[in-house]
Amino acid sequence: MAEKDFVVSADGHIVEPTDLFLTRLPKHLRDRAFWEEDFEIEPLVEGGVRDFRRLRTPGFEGWTVSRYRHFDGSPNTGDPERIVEDMDLDGIDAQLLHPNRSLFALYSDDHELSMAHARAYNDYIIERFTPYFGRIVPTAPIPITVVGEAVAEIERVAAGGFRAILLPAMAPQPYYSTDYEPIWAAARANGVHVFFHCATGGVKVSEEKSPTLLAVMGMAEELNRPMDSRLASKRMMTQCVYNTINPGQVIIELVAGGVAERYPELHFGLIEFNAHWLVSLVGAMDKCWVTGIGQDADWWLGYWDDTRPA
Template identity: 30%
Template sequence: MDPMISSDSHIVEPPDLWEKWLTADFRPRAPKLVKDEEGGDAWLYNDGGAPAPLGLVTVTRGRPREELRWSGAHYDAINQGNFEGSARVKEMLEDGVVAEVIYSPQRTMRHFMLGTDDEFHLAGIRAYNDWLARDFCAKAPERLIGIAQMPSVGVDAAIAEMKRAKPLGHRGVLLSAWPSGNTNLSEADDPFFAEAERLGMPISIHCALSARGKVAPKPKTATEEKMSRGEATGGKQVSMLSGAGLDTMPLIMGEIILTGVHDRFPKLQFVSVESGAGWVPYYAEQMDDRYDRNKYWAKIKLERKPSEYVRSNWSFTFIIDHYGVKNRHAVGVDRLMWSTDYPHHGCDWPRSRSVVAEMFEDVSAAERRAITYDNAARLYGIRVGE
């Protein structure tokens, strides 16, 4: 089988990340490493919730699915590639993966982005971006492809961080909120899009966006407290894990397309991350229909049909998506990018090759290579494995 690139992988922050990389003035307010109720390692954030265990966001060699749970995981027992770059390379090569695109842990970013202190917000994001580029990805920059987390305290700050991130080696940016910090997308965000287009930095959106100050603190209902402790095994939690991005990504993509962002910035590329692709043909069809019916009163005038921007300006990462693969021509073979989601619970390490072989059983070798390697390599300038 050809070499493979994971277009969406993650890290778990190392235990000493904030001590080493966060500005000294802010270290007392950094996330704190504590113990969960089973004695495992967990991070305590400032969102009002219980400590966040390592369990479902880490990979541990030899752990069967029957032992997967929220809590009880320890840094010294989980795969060291969860947080150390050299070890990650060994683990991904064992899985048949030659390069990974690395995204930030969003529960950690919330710690800095929820509050109203702009300097704390920026310090945390800069510390993470510095560590990712200068430590984790620096161990193998041709294989570990960093995506810089963007702040949401204003367009100027977001542009400054993007311009700072590119020479560090980051090859794209991740939005967790609109760059302006506003609730809705507007032309206030255009300067950021213009600079991203100029720099050739793809913009990723991982499942959802949240306006600054509009993100509710982590609820502390009985069910969610049980979930944080690994006690809840009911349908609601698994339903949430099953539908990541399905209630948000189509609308985010639609808002970007239907507000004319692609007409103003035709070379700008967006990536829908970890939201799958099976829904894309349906939603693209609905956009075309609703645009045609409503463009007059809505005063929307696009240069092309909405679905055409999907095929020219968007890429879609997926983990397990048989429907997306079967409908690859409706999505666009050149718009699909396979991923492992390592080290989160949805990954199949170290069996990714067998999973891909089964999912692509009826797909030609050329199209399989496009989806599992070529498309990500082209978007991010990855040369390893050619």
């Protein structure tokens, strides 16, 4: 009998209860809690969607999507029992699961607010998902605006059974910064893997619309326009060039900053960034490290100073 492949899904999301943070944040922060509002409308077209979910959080206020549903029409509740049921149906042995739309509230420039959301989410996962940790591997979001508190949360979630942490793709400081050294040390000491998910970080609570929201709404607007040469070019530039900058920057900062060399035990994963760009990136990194910009010992480039001493 042929040995079955061990199949892992790396980019699942846990659909949080809509009132999770309204009930779990410290009381003085609940008026700024992330929450989602469910509502129904008459379909705009025959057979169209009725059920929608609207976000309530700084930077993404009002962003609305149709509610997730299973193929049988039942709502996707995010219950671990249903997740495992679907995994069995699809032949998935293990699944890495990240926060869902609460990702947009977990990495802002308001550290107290972000960390309160992270702790509430991590507590919920420990309470609800621990019996399923054998097959479901949730990532624990860790805001890193205050490094000491980030380290404490890494230690806490690892003690609670987490085996992976989730850091923002757009960090407050470059990942080569030595300020983050305690975070890498804590991840290694506690045996957790480190993941980065697209469209995380960079939220300023004072801004009505975050850069991520503006980008997503721009893409949505493009989808509803007739295709022409300008739009085709813009879409290709976005997908082929602009969207590769952030993940490439994370990799370069970890490698050039020596993080991967100092902590070889750590495993890093980038989620939902595609991978078509990876080969050219690594090739260019190798070339840059070996030959710089292409110079050699017999080739010189610079300004000639006629006033220099003879």
